[in-house]
Amino acid sequence: MTVAETEKKPLPAPSKVQQKVQQSLARRQRQEKLFRGVGISAVACSLLLVALLFINIFSKGLPAFWQATITLDIYFDPAIVKIPEQPVQGAEESDNDFRERDLAWRSAVGMVNYNRLIQAGLEKVIPDALQHRRDLARIVTSGERFALRDLVIADPTLVGQTKTLHLLTDANIDVWLKGNIDRSLPDAQQQLSAKVREWVDQLAAEGVIQNRFSFALFMNPDSRSSLASAGLAGAFMGSLYMMLVVILLAVPMGVAAAIYLEEFAPKNKLTDLVEVNINNLAAVPSIVFGLLGAAVFIGWFNLPMSAPVVGGLVLSLMTLPTVIIATRSTLKAIPPSIRQAALGLGASKMQAIFHHVLPLAIPGILTGAIIGVAQALGETAPLLLIGMKSFVASVPAGPFEQSTALPVQIYLWQGNELRNFFEARTSAAIIVLLALMLSLNALAIWLRKKYEKRW
Amino acid sequence: MSNLTLIVCLLVVMAMAYQLGMVRSRKVATINPVQRMHSRPQHYGMMVALWAVLPAFFILVIWNLLAPDVIAALVQQSLPPEIQSQDAQAVAVTLRRIANLAANFGIVAEAADWELAAAAYMQQLQHSSGLMLTALMAAIAAAGLTFSYFKIAPQRRARHQVERVVKAVLVICSTIAILTTIGIVLSMVTETLKFFSFIKPTDFFFGTTWNPRFSTTGATDQGSFGLLPLLSGTMMIAVIALLVAIPLGLMVAIYLAEYAPAKLRNTVKPVIEVLAGIPTIVYGFFALVTVGPFLSDLGQTLGLTIRATSALTAGVVMGIMIIPFISSLSDDIITQVPKALRDGSLGLGATKSETIRKVVLPAALPGIVGAVLLAASRAIGETMIVVLAAGNAPALTANPFEAVSTVTVTIVNQLTGDNDFASPQSLVAFALGLTLFVITLLLNIIALVIVRKYREQYE
Numbered sequence: 001m002t003v004a005e006t007e008k009k010p011l012p013a014p015s016k017v018q019q020k021v022q023q024s025l026a027r028r029q030r031q032e033k034l035f036r037g038v039g040i041s042a043v044a045c046s047l048l049l050v051a052l053l054f055i056n057i058f059s060k061g062l063p064a065f066w067q068a069t070i071t072l073d074i075y076f077d078p079a080i081v082k083i084p085e086q087p088v089q090g091a092e093e094s095d096n097d098f099r100e101r102d103l104a105w106r107s108a109v110g111m112v113n114y115n116r117l118i119q120a121g122l123e124k125v126i127p128d129a130l131q132h133r134r135d136l137a138r139i140v141t142s143g144e145r146f147a148l149r150d151l152v153i154a155d156p157t158l159v160g161q162t163k164t165l166h167l168l169t170d171a172n173i174d175v176w177l178k179g180n181i182d183r184s185l186p187d188a189q190q191q192l193s194a195k196v197r198e199w200v201d202q203l204a205a206e207g208v209i210q211n212r213f214s215f216a217l218f219m220n221p222d223s224r225s226s227l228a229s230a231g232l233a234g235a236f237m238g239s240l241y242m243m244l245v246v247i248l249l250a251v252p253m254g255v256a257a258a259i260y261l262e263e264f265a266p267k268n269k270l271t272d273l274v275e276v277n278i279n280n281l282a283a284v285p286s287i288v289f290g291l292l293g294a295a296v297f298i299g300w301f302n303l304p305m306s307a308p309v310v311g312g313l314v315l316s317l318m319t320l321p322t323v324i325i326a327t328r329s330t331l332k333a334i335p336p337s338i339r340q341a342a343l344g345l346g347a348s349k350m351q352a353i354f355h356h357v358l359p360l361a362i363p364g365i366l367t368g369a370i371i372g373v374a375q376a377l378g379e380t381a382p383l384l385l386i387g388m389k390s391f392v393a394s395v396p397a398g399p400f401e402q403s404t405a406l407p408v409q410i411y412l413w414q415g416n417e418l419r420n421f422f423e424a425r426t427s428a429a430i431i432v433l434l435a436l437m438l439s440l441n442a443l444a445i446w447l448r449k450k451y452e453k454r455w
Numbered sequence: 456m457s458n459l460t461l462i463v464c465l466l467v468v469m470a471m472a473y474q475l476g477m478v479r480s481r482k483v484a485t486i487n488p489v490q491r492m493h494s495r496p497q498h499y500g501m502m503v504a505l506w507a508v509l510p511a512f513f514i515l516v517i518w519n520l521l522a523p524d525v526i527a528a529l530v531q532q533s534l535p536p537e538i539q540s541q542d543a544q545a546v547a548v549t550l551r552r553i554a555n556l557a558a559n560f561g562i563v564a565e566a567a568d569w570e571l572a573a574a575a576y577m578q579q580l581q582h583s584s585g586l587m588l589t590a591l592m593a594a595i596a597a598a599g600l601t602f603s604y605f606k607i608a609p610q611r612r613a614r615h616q617v618e619r620v621v622k623a624v625l626v627i628c629s630t631i632a633i634l635t636t637i638g639i640v641l642s643m644v645t646e647t648l649k650f651f652s653f654i655k656p657t658d659f660f661f662g663t664t665w666n667p668r669f670s671t672t673g674a675t676d677q678g679s680f681g682l683l684p685l686l687s688g689t690m691m692i693a694v695i696a697l698l699v700a701i702p703l704g705l706m707v708a709i710y711l712a713e714y715a716p717a718k719l720r721n722t723v724k725p726v727i728e729v730l731a732g733i734p735t736i737v738y739g740f741f742a743l744v745t746v747g748p749f750l751s752d753l754g755q756t757l758g759l760t761i762r763a764t765s766a767l768t769a770g771v772v773m774g775i776m777i778i779p780f781i782s783s784l785s786d787d788i789i790t791q792v793p794k795a796l797r798d799g800s801l802g803l804g805a806t807k808s809e810t811i812r813k814v815v816l817p818a819a820l821p822g823i824v825g826a827v828l829l830a831a832s833r834a835i836g837e838t839m840i841v842v843l844a845a846g847n848a849p850a851l852t853a854n855p856f857e858a859v860s861t862v863t864v865t866i867v868n869q870l871t872g873d874n875d876f877a878s879p880q881s882l883v884a885f886a887l888g889l890t891l892f893v894i895t896l897l898l899n900i901i902a903l904v905i906v907r908k909y910r911e912q913y914e
Contacts (some may be wrong), residue, residue: 028806028809030806030808031808031809032807032809034808035808035809035811035812036710036714038706039706039707039709039710039714041706042702042703042706042707042710043706043707043710043711043715045703046703046707046727046730046778046782047726047727049730049775049778050726050727050729050730053730053733053737053741053775056741056745057737057740057741059729060744061861062846099638105732108470186664205489231884244767252628253628253631254628256624256625256628256629257625257628257629257631257632258628258629260625260626260628261629263899264625265629272696273628274629274632274633275632276900276903277632277633277636278632279899279903280636280896280900280903281635281636283631283829283833283899284639284836284892284896285832285833285835285837285838285863285869285891285892285895286838287834287836287838287863287866287888287891288639288643288836288888288891288892289639290866291639291642291643291866291870291884291885291888292638292639292642292643294870295642295643295645295646295885296638296642299642299876302644310517317635320631320632320635321632324632348614348618350621350622351467363664374732375732377734378732378734378735378736378737379734380734380735380736380838380839381735381838381839381842381863382865384867384870384871385866385867385870385884387871389871407734407736410736410737410740411736411839411842411843414739414740414743414744414843420700423744426740427740428691430736430737430740433734433737433868434733434734434737437732437733437734438729440731441732445725
């Protein structure tokens with residue numbers, strides 16, 4: 001039968017079944033559309049959630065990168081800054097003696113009442129300052145006196161000179177000026193006295209207090225006495241040391257383990273067990289690794305609490321399965337012809353793998369390693385259990401010193417009582433952490449795109 | 456010399472030995488023009504380097520393991536007899552004081568004369584131990600180096616030796632994973648057994664109240680350590696999370712795998728997977744400051760009392776977190792369903808959605824169940840979201856709008872408080888951890904078995 005013939009033939013009367021099908025078609029097509037619509041809305045909903053999360057964090061956190069800063073002319077009054085001359089090491093003086101003298105000098109410089117200098121500076125811009133001495137001390141955050149001290153230590157000739165400085169204001173002033181507190185609240189519920197609020201509004205109008213980019217957020221360690229100058233430097237260094245430990249331990253060990261399991265291990269019960277074990281280890285809750293760290297590294301090996309080296313060890317154990325799994329899948333993807341060619345030319349198995357297979361696998365291995373490190377960077381729970389949630393007000397100088405980590409700092413800050421100020425600052429810390437993690441992930445994706453080979 | 460300097464010295468020796476070996480093997484090769492060398496010069500270099508360094512390194516490790524105990528034992532023998540006859544704990548405390556004195560750390564209270572003498576003796580022992588170690592290592596390294604140096608000969612199979620060492624290193628690295636598991640199980644089990652010496656296991660597993668007092672209130676009043684309120688809170692949050700994540704994640708997977716054009720799929724998939732890479736502390740903060748108050752306000756307009764930190768808040772946010780787990784795993788599984796099944800269904804006149812619902816999904820069901828179980832184990836073990844957003848109220852309740860507490864939250868609370876490490880209040884964290892480990896392990900094993908079976912079905 002040709003096409004023309006079928007067209008000519010009159011259609012037979014539709015049977016009951018056909019009628020039923022015809023009638024149900026509209027409904028079925030509606031269902032099809034509905035199903036599709038549900039699918040699209042699920043995708044849209046998920047994308048919306050991603051967007052919501054990021055918009056939320058960024059809208060809260062970005063303003064915190066700029067802080068209310070007061071610009072003052074500070075006169076380093078020799079009558080107040082009475083310091084001896086900076087010691088210079090004599091020719092026959094031993095290093096130890098000099099260090100002692102230098103230390104004495106530094107502590108003498110530290111004894112100076114820098115708040116008086118700041119207050120004198122404030123008196124120049126606030127006309128009725130002298131009547132309200134107590135309020136005056138509330139404007140500049142208390143940590144800035146150490147900034148003045150460090151200036152004097154760095155350059156003792158400053159004494160007797162006037163210098164224009166940008167000083168951070170108190171955290172509550174930042175909150176007040178950014179409108180993060182209800183301005184109509186009665187005096188009893190306001191953190192700042194009426195006088196300070198009046199001054200601050202006026203100084204802001206005059207441009208003496210401005211929103212400036214806050215370097216303190218990046219350069220300072222955490223602080224509890226001077227909230228406005230609490231920063232991420234300590235946590236950042238702690239995280240950096242931990243990541244170094246992870247990179248030095250988890251990556252080489254994971255790669256070595258993967259090479260053995262993929263290329264050398266005989267296929268038997270034992271290797272099966274190792275394989276199942278690694279897959280399970282990858283899915284063990286992170287907090288269990290924290291318990292392991294608390295019991296083994298701190299309880300049995302007596303390693304120091306709160307030290308980045310212990311955190312790094314715990315995170316290494318946690319990252320190891322990720323690295324092993326990523327490396328194995330990369331090795332698996334490299335065609336056997338490469339190995340066979342090398343073996344055929346007389347290379348030993350070891351040479352074939354280390355000289356020919358491994359170089360081809362490096363991009364994949366790096367991608368896996370970077371993703372593992374990024375994961376470790378964002379991990380919080382196990383670190384809480386090995387004591388890294390303690391407050392540390394200094395930048396750790398080495399991996400054996402007390403410190404916190406970036407995600408733990410976020411945890412500590414979100415619990416701070418001064419919610420109006422720390423909600424924004426926590427979001428800012430989250431932005432820093434996310435930026436680090438996302439750039440690591442972007443690096444991994446770029447590496448994969450650039451060196452990916454399809455065999 | 457400190458261990459670090461010794462290791463640096465070893466590395467220097469290693470580099471030198473490598474060079475020596477290489478040069479020597481080349482010379483040997485020129486002396487014997489007839490017989491070809493078995494291995495390449497690098498292998499001979501490496502062989503010499505390993506002979507020089509490895510035995511010395513083992514000595515270093517063993518010495519570091521044994522020396523402190525030997526020194527402590529010698530110091531203990533030198534102590535006055537009346538001190539030695541004290542019980543073991545008192546002797547240990549004394550030894551720690553002496554060790555602190557010897558290391559020039561400060562100690563509490565004035566040091567007695569005999570303590571100072573013991574500390575001086577300890578310092579002297581430590582000093583001579585260091586000297587002995589350095590000398591021993593130097594001798595062994597030199598011996599290894601000369602031995603292997605003069606062994607270089609054409610018939611010497613240097614490559615085999617080197618490769619055997621490399622292989623041993625690879626084996627050792629791959630056992631670390633097993634050791635980690637053993638470490639987890641051992642540490643948890645020993646600490647849990649200690650906990651069960653205070654509290655009966657039945658009281659722990661079937662107790663319905665959670666109220667661990669502070670350890671300072673004395674040993675007679677232990678408080679109650681009932682697991683059930685924590686477990687119910689954990690399960691409630693996990694169920695809420697799955698109720699959020701399964702419909703969303705599954706529909707996303709279906710849409711991306713079956714409907715979406717390649718371009719959309721390639722952009723949407725990574726964006727959703729970003730959700731999986733966000734640290735959980737960020738989700739916790741998001742739940743605490745945004746989702747919680749939002750849900751609470753929503754409840755108010757509906758006439759419900761929803762606490763800002765509740766099982767619902769934590770569950771919803773955790774659901775968002777596990778969407779990518781479910782969507783990408785299900786996506787893989789749906790795309791693995793053979794095309795023939797789809798074609799058969801479409802050929803019989805079914806619409807695409809009918810094909811998906813009646814053919815593809817039933818075929819993919821085991822795999823999807825596996826994915827859901829993996830996501831569930833993730834939800835049960837999640838910590839930071841619940842620490843911040845679940846409200847920490849360990850009570851048996853079926854109301855998702857109330858604050859609850861979970862196993863993970865309690866582990867954090869018990870181990871980060873001011874409790875003595877040996878008190879049941881701290882040790883219970885390990886019992887909880889073991890419970891958590893076993894639950895997630897079972898879920899994972901079941902999920903892996905299901906997924907693997909499913910894969911075999913279509914391979």
